[in-house]
Amino acid sequence: MPSHTVADLLRGLAAGDFSSEEITRQYLNDIEQRDGHYNSFISVTAEQALNQARAADAARANGEAGSLNGLPIAHKDIFCTEGVRTSCASKMLDNFIAPYSATVVEKMAAAGAVMLGKTNLDEFAMGSSNETSFYGAVRNPWNRDKVPGGSSGGSAAAVAAGLAPAATGTDTGGSIRQPAALCGLTGLKPTYGRVSRYGMIAFASSLDQAGPMARTAEDCALLLKSMAGFDAKDSTCMDVPVPDYHAALDQDLRGLKIGVPKEYFSAGLDSAIGDAVHAALDEYRKLGAEIVDITLPHTELAVPCYYVIAPAEASTNLSRFDGVRYGYRCENPQDLDDLYTRTRDEGFGEEVKRRILVGTYALSAGFYDAYYRKAQQIRRLIKNDFTEAFKQVDLIAGPTAPNPAFGLGEKVSDPVTMYLEDIYTIAVNLAGLPALSMPVGLTNGLPAGMQLIGRDFDEGRLLAAAHQYQQVSDWHLRRAPDCE
Numbered sequence: 001m002p003s004h005t006v007a008d009l010l011r012g013l014a015a016g017d018f019s020s021e022e023i024t025r026q027y028l029n030d031i032e033q034r035d036g037h038y039n040s041f042i043s044v045t046a047e048q049a050l051n052q053a054r055a056a057d058a059a060r061a062n063g064e065a066g067s068l069n070g071l072p073i074a075h076k077d078i079f080c081t082e083g084v085r086t087s088c089a090s091k092m093l094d095n096f097i098a099p100y101s102a103t104v105v106e107k108m109a110a111a112g113a114v115m116l117g118k119t120n121l122d123e124f125a126m127g128s129s130n131e132t133s134f135y136g137a138v139r140n141p142w143n144r145d146k147v148p149g150g151s152s153g154g155s156a157a158a159v160a161a162g163l164a165p166a167a168t169g170t171d172t173g174g175s176i177r178q179p180a181a182l183c184g185l186t187g188l189k190p191t192y193g194r195v196s197r198y199g200m201i202a203f204a205s206s207l208d209q210a211g212p213m214a215r216t217a218e219d220c221a222l223l224l225k226s227m228a229g230f231d232a233k234d235s236t237c238m239d240v241p242v243p244d245y246h247a248a249l250d251q252d253l254r255g256l257k258i259g260v261p262k263e264y265f266s267a268g269l270d271s272a273i274g275d276a277v278h279a280a281l282d283e284y285r286k287l288g289a290e291i292v293d294i295t296l297p298h299t300e301l302a303v304p305c306y307y308v309i310a311p312a313e314a315s316t317n318l319s320r321f322d323g324v325r326y327g328y329r330c331e332n333p334q335d336l337d338d339l340y341t342r343t344r345d346e347g348f349g350e351e352v353k354r355r356i357l358v359g360t361y362a363l364s365a366g367f368y369d370a371y372y373r374k375a376q377q378i379r380r381l382i383k384n385d386f387t388e389a390f391k392q393v394d395l396i397a398g399p400t401a402p403n404p405a406f407g408l409g410e411k412v413s414d415p416v417t418m419y420l421e422d423i424y425t426i427a428v429n430l431a432g433l434p435a436l437s438m439p440v441g442l443t444n445g446l447p448a449g450m451q452l453i454g455r456d457f458d459e460g461r462l463l464a465a466a467h468q469y470q471q472v473s474d475w476h477l478r479r480a481p482d483c484e
């Protein structure tokens with residue numbers, strides 16, 4: 001099973017080569033035997049998975065198979081799942097059993113997907129290495145001394161290790177794309193508003209977006225179809241028809257214009273990653289695409305801009321964790337102030353507290369204009385850069401992350417270096433655009449990722465461009481050495 005893609009599994013299930021119950025059991029066994037190496041799951045929902053699998057098999061027998069019927073998947077533990085612990089990798093929610101399911105979870109279940117469990121992440125999705133989880137760090141299947149990236153590091157490691165054929169992730173500043181890059185996967189952050197955020201624990205509401213993580217662009221196309229679409233429960237979710245992404249994969253790339261921003265090949269970029277991206281661009285030339293040099297002049301402002309806006313939004317979103325209604329509560333509070341203070345002091349980890357402090361500061365009366373308002377103005381300039389570029393080109397390409405997977409512990413005590421992990425991904429969230437990462441090489445045995453950015457709601461073209469590249473390359477088929 002570990003080497004199967006989503007497309008393989010759906011074909012096999014449809015042909016009756018195996019049942020959902022059989023493959024679900026196999027994945028559950030694998031998780032039990034091998035996840036000790038990676039720590040990619042926070043919760044494994046074996047019993048529920050087998051029930052869902054049997055229901056999917058019965059639905060198929062009745063001729064009622066959904067588009068993901070019987071497919072085992074994993075959900076990032078940021079999505080509420082009814083009756084199942086939803087921790088967001090925080091002590092604050094260690095005891096939280098969600099009373100309802102996120103729209104993404106419901107939609108995928110309605111399409112017949114089987115949930116294997118909930119994957120590890122950085123606490124409240126804040127991080128780029130999956131080292132801030134209350135449940136411990138996740139290890140990269142390509143090299144267990146390295147991080148898998150973050151914050152969707154558990155989803156990435158689970159898929160890279162073959163413990164799930166696909167998983168959901170969320171991306172506020174790069175958390176689908178960067179771990180996909182570091183673990184050799186294909187991961188898509190859709191346009192803001194493409195996928196409902198209902199039931200997804202909020203980090204920075206104007207940036208958060210859910211998307212698929214899998215081995216191939218084809219798999220992401222199959223998954224996105226069932227995740228996307230209007231949801232009245234999320235007022236930022238857009239009522240735009242969901243195309244058949246899978247049917248649109250076979251697009252001829254002749255005449256496609258791909259812009260390459262000079263700012264994405266700056267001094268901090270690992271040269272082997274740069275080489276791998278250039279080699280992939282050569283393949284695109286062979287496929288008939290035209291490569292155009294472009295500029296995104298405000299690129300260097302993206303990280304500082306994000307680290308005002310995201311913490312500002314986080315500080316307000318996280319104010320709900322107060323020990324009163326749900327989640328962690330400190331022992332023996334003396335009074336209400338003590339209840340709030342100690343609950344939040346004991347329940348949140350270091351990085352989360354750092355963000356709350358930065359965000360509260362940026363929003364405070366004396367500093368709002370200097371920081372928050374200024375950051376919003378810069379956000380508009382960044383969006384304008386992309387709008388200008390997309391007058392000239394259809395897609396934008398560059399590296400996903402500035403380096404391959406780094407060592408566990410290497411950056412954890414230096415937040416600014418950690419924040420620079422997202423130097424190429426963050427602007428996309430500020431602009432609300434769709435983007436994907438896909439594997440384009442190996443450097444010292446570690447995956448290199450390339451990012452493709454598209455126009456609003458142009459996920460179809462992004463997926464097709466990635467799929468065409470994957471028809472002429474095999475990086476997406478490489479497996480971590482001990483996960484073959």
Ligand code: GLN
Pocket residue numbers: 125126127128150151170171172173174175176203310422
């Ligand atoms: N690494 C970025 C951060 O720490 C992005 C995280 C994310 O996309 N959830 O905020």
